Amino acid sequence: MSSHAVRPKILGFISEDASAWLVAVLVLLAGGLLTLLLAVGSHDLYQRQLQQRFDLLASERFSRIEERFDDQIQRLDSLRRFFVNSDSVSRREFTGYARPLLRRTQAYAWAPRVGGSARALFERRVRAEGIGDFSIRELDAQGHLQLAEVRDEYVPVLYSETQSPLGSPLGYDLLAQPLRRATLERARESGLMAISQPLNLVGVEPGYDRGALLVAPVVMPTAVGQPQPGPLGYVLAVISLRQLVTDGLPEQSQDNLSVRILDLSTEGEHEVLYQSPNPPMEHSLTAVRLLRLADRDYQVTIDSSEPFKQANHSSVSSLVVLGGLLSVLLSALLYSLVSQRQRALRLVEQRTAQLQVRDRLLEKLSANVPGSLYQYKLNLDGSSQFVYASAGTGDTFEVDVRLLQEDAAPAFERVHPDDLAELRASIQVSALRLSPWREEFRVILPTRGVRWLRGEALPERLPGGEVLWHGYLSDISDLKRVEDELRALSVTDSLTGIYNRRYFQERLSAEMALAQRGPGRLSVIMLDIDHFKRINDQHGHAEGDRVLKEVCLRVGHRLRRTDVFCRLGGEEFMVLCPNTDAGQASTLAMELWLALRCAPFGRVGQVTASFGIASWRVGEGADALLLRADSGVYLAKQNGRDQVTVEQD
Numbered sequence: 001m002s003s004h005a006v007r008p009k010i011l012g013f014i015s016e017d018a019s020a021w022l023v024a025v026l027v028l029l030a031g032g033l034l035t036l037l038l039a040v041g042s043h044d045l046y047q048r049q050l051q052q053r054f055d056l057l058a059s060e061r062f063s064r065i066e067e068r069f070d071d072q073i074q075r076l077d078s079l080r081r082f083f084v085n086s087d088s089v090s091r092r093e094f095t096g097y098a099r100p101l102l103r104r105t106q107a108y109a110w111a112p113r114v115g116g117s118a119r120a121l122f123e124r125r126v127r128a129e130g131i132g133d134f135s136i137r138e139l140d141a142q143g144h145l146q147l148a149e150v151r152d153e154y155v156p157v158l159y160s161e162t163q164s165p166l167g168s169p170l171g172y173d174l175l176a177q178p179l180r181r182a183t184l185e186r187a188r189e190s191g192l193m194a195i196s197q198p199l200n201l202v203g204v205e206p207g208y209d210r211g212a213l214l215v216a217p218v219v220m221p222t223a224v225g226q227p228q229p230g231p232l233g234y235v236l237a238v239i240s241l242r243q244l245v246t247d248g249l250p251e252q253s254q255d256n257l258s259v260r261i262l263d264l265s266t267e268g269e270h271e272v273l274y275q276s277p278n279p280p281m282e283h284s285l286t287a288v289r290l291l292r293l294a295d296r297d298y299q300v301t302i303d304s305s306e307p308f309k310q311a312n313h314s315s316v317s318s319l320v321v322l323g324g325l326l327s328v329l330l331s332a333l334l335y336s337l338v339s340q341r342q343r344a345l346r347l348v349e350q351r352t353a354q355l356q357v358r359d360r361l362l363e364k365l366s367a368n369v370p371g372s373l374y375q376y377k378l379n380l381d382g383s384s385q386f387v388y389a390s391a392g393t394g395d396t397f398e399v400d401v402r403l404l405q406e407d408a409a410p411a412f413e414r415v416h417p418d419d420l421a422e423l424r425a426s427i428q429v430s431a432l433r434l435s436p437w438r439e440e441f442r443v444i445l446p447t448r449g450v451r452w453l454r455g456e457a458l459p460e461r462l463p464g465g466e467v468l469w470h471g472y473l474s475d476i477s478d479l480k481r482v483e484d485e486l487r488a489l490s491v492t493d494s495l496t497g498i499y500n501r502r503y504f505q506e507r508l509s510a511e512m513a514l515a516q517r518g519p520g521r522l523s524v525i526m527l528d529i530d531h532f533k534r535i536n537d538q539h540g541h542a543e544g545d546r547v548l549k550e551v552c553l554r555v556g557h558r559l560r561r562t563d564v565f566c567r568l569g570g571e572e573f574m575v576l577c578p579n580t581d582a583g584q585a586s587t588l589a590m591e592l593w594l595a596l597r598c599a600p601f602g603r604v605g606q607v608t609a610s611f612g613i614a615s616w617r618v619g620e621g622a623d624a625l626l627l628r629a630d631s632g633v634y635l636a637k638q639n640g641r642d643q644v645t646v647e648q649d
Contacts, residue, residue, distance in 0.1 A: 020338040024331040031327025035320060043316050050312055051285060058287040058302045061257055065300060068104060068244055069293045072214055073193060075101045076237045079108060080216040083235060091129065091159050098161040104247050106201065106208065106240045107162035111174055112233035114154040126158065131170060138176035148173045155184060155234060162238070164208075174234070180213060186295060187215045188231055195294040197266055198273050201238055208240040212273070214294060241274040256308035258284070262299040273298065281306045371474035372396045376408065376457065378431055378467045384408040387468065396453065396473050398445045416442035416450065431467040434459050440476065452480040493567040495545060496552040504566035504574055508622050511578050515616055522616040523585035525575040526629040527555075527592065527609045530641040532571035539604055547601050551609070554595040558588070574629075582615040582647055589613055589644045597642075610636035611644040 082097050083089055089110070098108040114122045119136060126134040136156045138148040148154065155175050160168030174180040179199050187194035196213040217231035241261065249255060261274040280286075280303030287302045372392035378384045386393065386404040394401040399410045415423055419441040430437040437457045444450055457471020491503035499507075508524075515522040529535075529551060536544040548571070555573070559565055564576040575592070577585055589611045601607045612632020614625050632645040639645075 020335045023338050024335040027331040027334050028327050031323065031330055035323025035327060038323060039316050039320050042319050043314065046314050046316065053312060054285040054304050054308070055287065057256055057308075061259065061302055062287070062289050062291070062300060065245060065259075065261075066291050069291060072105065072237055072239060072244070073294065075105070076108075076193065076214055076216050076235060079235045079237075080218055083110070083218045083232075084220060089159075094159040095161050098159075102161060102163055104244050105237050106164060106211070106243065107160055107168065107236075107238040109157045109161075109168070109236040109238065110159040110233060111155045111157050111236060113231065114156060116150060116152045116154070119154060122156075126171075134171050136173050137169075137171045138173050145169060145172065148176055151175065157236075158233075174213075174236075183213055183215050184234060187217045187234065190295065191217060191219060193294040195239075195296050198241075198263055198271050201240065208243055210242070211238065211240040211244075213237075214239055245274055246276075253278075254307055256305055256311060258303045258305045260301045260303075262301070263296065264290075264299050265296040270299070276305075278305045278307075280304065281309050371472055373472050374457075374469075376469045376471070377462075378427065378469075380465050386411070393473070396475065397443065398447055414443040414445060416444055418442075430457075430459050430469070434461060434467075437469060437471065440480075451475055452477045496549055496567055498552050498556070499564060499566040501566065501568050504564065504568070504576065505622075507564050507576055508625075511576060512616065512622060512625075514578070516618075519579075520616065520618055521579050521581050523577045523580045523582060524614050524625060524629050525577065525585055525589045525592070526568075526612045526614075526626075526633050527573050527575075527589075528633050528637070529571035530608045530610055530637075535604055535607070543602075543604060547604055547607055550601050551596065551607070554598075555592050558591050558595050560588075563588075580615075582613065585613050585615060586644065586646050593642075593644050608642035610641050612636060613645065613647045615647060 079098060079101065086093075094110060101108060114136070123135050136148045136154050137145040140146045148156075151173075153175065154173045157168065157170055157172045157174070160170060162168050174184055177199075179196050183194050183196040193214060193216045195215070198210060198212060201209045201211050201213075214237040215234050216236075218233050218235060219231045220229070222229065245259060245261070255276070255278055258276040258278055258280045259274065260272060260276065262270040263273045264270055284303040284305070286304075289300050291298050291300050372395070373388075373390040374386050374393050375388040376384065377387050385406060385408050386401075389401045389404050391401065393404060397404070397411045397414045399414065403410050412420065412424075423439060423441050426437060426439045429435070437455065437459065440452060440454045442450055442452055452475070453473050454476045455471060455473045457469035459467050459469045462468055491499055493500045511522055529547070532544065532547070535547055548567075551573070552565070552567070555575070556565055559575065560577075562578050564578075566574050566576070568574050575588070577588065580588070593609070593611055596607060596609055610633050612629045612635070614629035614632060616625055628647070632647060636643050636645040
């Protein structure tokens, strides 16, 4: 390298000849300015995030309150439909239906309309049902229940299911109090649900006694054209706003929001229906939404509370402190770097030259090595690439090496689909255990077709958590082809191409083991060509070989997929029939016997065989089974050949 080459600058813009003190001061000033800008930006971001978090919490709280309002409407409507669809509702039936509905509701009640003239009869009937002290009552000036005054109409509470331990104010006349009367009149006139103004609830625990009364008229259906009668009565939901709004929310000291609900239906100054006990924080964030419950509108105002401020405190001050410390540390670091830069650059140049020499040497060596050398890296996100790949790697996968250095996916696309899952699994196991990787797999190449590859590599864990393998790949297609040929030769008969005695013994042992564990059905058919020695003597061994091949061809066409056809030696053959009993084996043997007799065998003419059948018996070994089949063949020979000897029980 020329001594006059331009040296790189520190961080790309600081000259190596610059004063270390000057660099440190400039960096300190730049760091302070950057810290100031970051503090301003962070404060603005903090305000936006604070508003977003509040909006999210407020929206969730609005949705929860609205959902609970709708839930009250749906439950009371279901109770109303229960009365409409029933001929009559007993106290027990009312309790069974209303009790499961008592969730965030203080009480459900049924109040029928009772005419003034029917009051006495109504009271006697209720007392007869078991409510001995029942009478229609109203509140006196001190808030105690007393007998109701004489009126033209009453709407007393007849059935009630409540959460309050104070019990139910049975007989309480809802028309005795103006707010309740007005609510019932609105419900009767509209035929729809109505909710009262905020009022003090009767029979409710202190602390939960401020709420509202949700009323639904019970009107029986009439025929078309008939005048609509008045309601039979009213079903009521006694709602405590404190219970409805706060149920399931955090404690006061942990609630991030302060909720206030105003009744907009009242004239003049709107009454506060509910106010959270935790006050809003100073300069709080506010969200307002109008919600409707039955026939009234409510303004729900949500403010941020002190816990919200504590949970979302600003980090601007910490940022300023950290920015200042970072500026000081960075200036000190650059002071040290500038003073050492020259020596470091010289060392870098020396190491770069050495690495370039090694790279050239590695390229020369890998060009003359069969197969390919590579470095494969698996990243934490699951992606991978070949950090290094010799020229042979591109030939191995028929892919441009530069593509593999960016992403290893093209190489995996070449892998045979049947081997891809196992290959990836072996890589994952090697990465997890940092164990040597060895695998044989197939690839499908555009030019050379299906090829077998063998790979070996050693993994190492990089500082960042990635795994890097160093290894090689070699083409073993020729070796695999030889292995397949040797494997086929070891289990097949070289003359006929069917399985040999060795393979038959292996399959017989396996099928007998299965039969012992399963239903126990297994049969064998042994056949021996009649007068085969005469065929060899009269027509020659070449013609005898053709007869053997033709016998195998005819028998093989009649066998099932599950049957195993083997040549034991000479003119002896064996058919192994899994899941086959004696009767099925006899039928198959007759088909094979007919297949041999159906047509002459060329110049030899008619060729026949003698068949013996044996079915496996519980506890019997392989030798005994084969001996019985052989005995069947012997008996067929003794009886004149060209026949099937059926096994006798």
